[in-house]
Amino acid sequence: MRFRLKPKETSFYELFATAADNVLSGSKLLMELLGADAATRVEIGERMRAAEHAGDDVTHAIFHELNSSFVTPFDREDIYRLASLLDDIMDFMEEAVDLVVLYEIDELPKGVESQIEVLGRAAELTAAAMPRLRDMRDLNEYWIEVNRLENQADQVHRKLLAQLFNGGFEAIEVMKLKQIVDVLEEAADAFESVANTVETIVVKES
Amino acid sequence: MRFRLKPKETSFYELFATAADNVLSGSKLLMELLGADAATRVEIGERMRAAEHAGDDVTHAIFHELNSSFVTPFDREDIYRLASLLDDIMDFMEEAVDLVVLYEIDELPKGVESQIEVLGRAAELTAAAMPRLRDMRDLNEYWIEVNRLENQADQVHRKLLAQLFNGGFEAIEVMKLKQIVDVLEEAADAFESVANTVETIVVKES
Amino acid sequence: MRFRLKPKETSFYELFATAADNVLSGSKLLMELLGADAATRVEIGERMRAAEHAGDDVTHAIFHELNSSFVTPFDREDIYRLASLLDDIMDFMEEAVDLVVLYEIDELPKGVESQIEVLGRAAELTAAAMPRLRDMRDLNEYWIEVNRLENQADQVHRKLLAQLFNGGFEAIEVMKLKQIVDVLEEAADAFESVANTVETIVVKES
Numbered sequence: 001m002r003f004r005l006k007p008k009e010t011s012f013y014e015l016f017a018t019a020a021d022n023v024l025s026g027s028k029l030l031m032e033l034l035g036a037d038a039a040t041r042v043e044i045g046e047r048m049r050a051a052e053h054a055g056d057d058v059t060h061a062i063f064h065e066l067n068s069s070f071v072t073p074f075d076r077e078d079i080y081r082l083a084s085l086l087d088d089i090m091d092f093m094e095e096a097v098d099l100v101v102l103y104e105i106d107e108l109p110k111g112v113e114s115q116i117e118v119l120g121r122a123a124e125l126t127a128a129a130m131p132r133l134r135d136m137r138d139l140n141e142y143w144i145e146v147n148r149l150e151n152q153a154d155q156v157h158r159k160l161l162a163q164l165f166n167g168g169f170e171a172i173e174v175m176k177l178k179q180i181v182d183v184l185e186e187a188a189d190a191f192e193s194v195a196n197t198v199e200t201i202v203v204k205e206s
Numbered sequence: 207m208r209f210r211l212k213p214k215e216t217s218f219y220e221l222f223a224t225a226a227d228n229v230l231s232g233s234k235l236l237m238e239l240l241g242a243d244a245a246t247r248v249e250i251g252e253r254m255r256a257a258e259h260a261g262d263d264v265t266h267a268i269f270h271e272l273n274s275s276f277v278t279p280f281d282r283e284d285i286y287r288l289a290s291l292l293d294d295i296m297d298f299m300e301e302a303v304d305l306v307v308l309y310e311i312d313e314l315p316k317g318v319e320s321q322i323e324v325l326g327r328a329a330e331l332t333a334a335a336m337p338r339l340r341d342m343r344d345l346n347e348y349w350i351e352v353n354r355l356e357n358q359a360d361q362v363h364r365k366l367l368a369q370l371f372n373g374g375f376e377a378i379e380v381m382k383l384k385q386i387v388d389v390l391e392e393a394a395d396a397f398e399s400v401a402n403t404v405e406t407i408v409v410k411e412s
Numbered sequence: 413m414r415f416r417l418k419p420k421e422t423s424f425y426e427l428f429a430t431a432a433d434n435v436l437s438g439s440k441l442l443m444e445l446l447g448a449d450a451a452t453r454v455e456i457g458e459r460m461r462a463a464e465h466a467g468d469d470v471t472h473a474i475f476h477e478l479n480s481s482f483v484t485p486f487d488r489e490d491i492y493r494l495a496s497l498l499d500d501i502m503d504f505m506e507e508a509v510d511l512v513v514l515y516e517i518d519e520l521p522k523g524v525e526s527q528i529e530v531l532g533r534a535a536e537l538t539a540a541a542m543p544r545l546r547d548m549r550d551l552n553e554y555w556i557e558v559n560r561l562e563n564q565a566d567q568v569h570r571k572l573l574a575q576l577f578n579g580g581f582e583a584i585e586v587m588k589l590k591q592i593v594d595v596l597e598e599a600a601d602a603f604e605s606v607a608n609t610v611e612t613i614v615v616k617e618s
Contacts, residue, residue, distance in 0.1 A: 067409035077283070077489070102368045161591075162514045171377035171583035175384070178587070203479035273615035283489070308574045377583035381590070385573075 019086040020130040026093040027123035055090035092187035103176040111160035115184045122191040146195035153188035225264045225292040226336040232299040233329035261296035298393035309382040317366035321390045328397040352401035359394035431498040432542040438505040439535035467502035504599035515588040523572035527596045534603040558607035565600035
């Protein structure tokens with residue numbers, strides 16, 4: 001029987017996996033939003049809010065575990081950052097859906113679909129990476145790919161802004177849409193920060 | 207005579223209480239702003255700037271104490287975060303008043319009053335909580351209530367945005383007002399972060 | 413021969429000096445942007461992107477060094493913060509140039525020149541201060557002056573916003589210009605945060 005020096009490890013890994021799975025569910029709701037009619041959007045908004053609340057509970061559980069644990073599997077600050085960032089992603093995705101409903105957006109510009117696809121891909125990679133934190137295996141490709149995706153998201157975002165500003169839209173409409181595409185870009189940034197935090201954890205342990 | 211293991215404790219508690227009292231003064235100036243005429247607004251702006259400078263001095267005193275103390279009453283990172291967040295709140299409130307003056311806003315939308323009331327309530331709770339950090343008593347209700355207030359602020363904020371965007375305002379006016387209601391929402395978020403930091407401190411000590 | 417207790421010190425100092433030199437180059441490219449025609453702007457944008465990539469490499473080298481070093485010349489969190497902030501400044505400056513090109517801005521408002529001059533001065537002071545981290549000499553004036561510059565930048569920024577909003581510009585044009593002047597203000601804020609971090613490091617060592 002292997003002596004377990006870090007008895008609290010297990011729950012941290014499980015909690016991070018749960019948080020990332022939840023983010024993945026959120027990204028799928030974003031995808032459903034595209035092409036949904038007004039009534040369906042409201043219903044997606046409710047499911048998104050439920051997912052965000054579930055995320056809050058996981059974040060709270062991680063913080064509680066962190067604050068009451070004497071020994072942690074990796075640096076406390078990295079655990080704190082990882083949990084906060086996964087929580088931020090859920091918040092940004094929930095905000096995006098809520099704004100689409102609240103502002104009664106008729107049609108999302110084409111580029112938003114690309115933004116949401118990139119987020120979906122980043123969410124899949126993140127959900128697949130979290131369980132590998134336990135043995136720190138095969139995480140290299142994950143963070144390289146998420147960094148590449150963020151660069152792609154950045155390009156899409158800037159092109160979208162140029163489109164909004166030079167596309168003959170009405171000013172108020174531009175403001176509404178800009179707020180939505182900006183919050184989706186913030187979600188993409190947060191995925192990259194998650195990946196960078198994972199890299200930090202791995203480098204410290206190696 | 208009781209042996210004092212942590213001789214620097216006292217001043218940290220006093221400094222945090224002073225910082226929170228200062229934030230409370232700021233929130234009262236925000237309240238005065240509602241319904242004030244142009245000349246009075248300018249004068250409120252000057253008092254707010256003075257309050258913000260007083261806040262800067264307290265923040266600086268906390269950082270100096272933190273950097274030159276060998277022993278601190280709770281984790282250095284938590285002291286740093288708490289001081290920075292209280293400082294942020296003052297900055298946001300000062301910015302809000304300054305923007306109202308600078309943009310020569312005629313009338314603030316109704317919802318801004320609700321935002322400012324929520325900030326006032328959060329400021330009272332925070333000022334009452336800081337002195338209790340010393341013996342860590344009765345802080346539970348404080349952070350639960352501030353979290354509830356932040357959710358309320360969030361609802362008010364989103365409704366305000368929808369109002370601005372769908373209310374037949376002129377685009378430039380929407381931009382000005384949006385900047386003001388956004389900075390008030392940032393203040394509400396920062397109150398919640400203060401409460402979460404206090405929770406972190408209490409959980410670690412328990 | 414002096415015994416060297418902290419063998420890894422040298423590279424950190426050198427890396428920070430390199431990062432700050434790179435920021436200084438970026439601020440000079442910003443200056444070139446003023447008055448440049450459309451074709452030259454595109455070319456400046458390419459050089460800015462190259463400078464930002466060079467900055468990314470330095471940041472990555474600092475993080476790698478930090479995560480793999482057992483002993484560091486000053487607190488890990490301060491090294492992390494300093495490197496992140498210098499990286500942020502490059503990102504903000506690159507974004508500003510990119511937006512000017514992307515939005516096909518005809519003429520930048522007069523105040524932008526003042527913003528860029530302040531950034532240039534802050535960059536010079538920062539590049540001159542970084543090599544002095546090694547012996548912690550003469551850093552007082554640096555951070556006092558950068559704090560003063562940030563206050564100046566803040567005044568310029570708020571006046572610019574009032575000008576944009578009350579200057580009879582078209583709403584879409586205001587949005588474009590606001591995004592650019594806001595990102596330049598974020599760069600000025602980040603210079604102040606760098607200076608505050610340097611102050612923290614010095615106070616801890618003294």
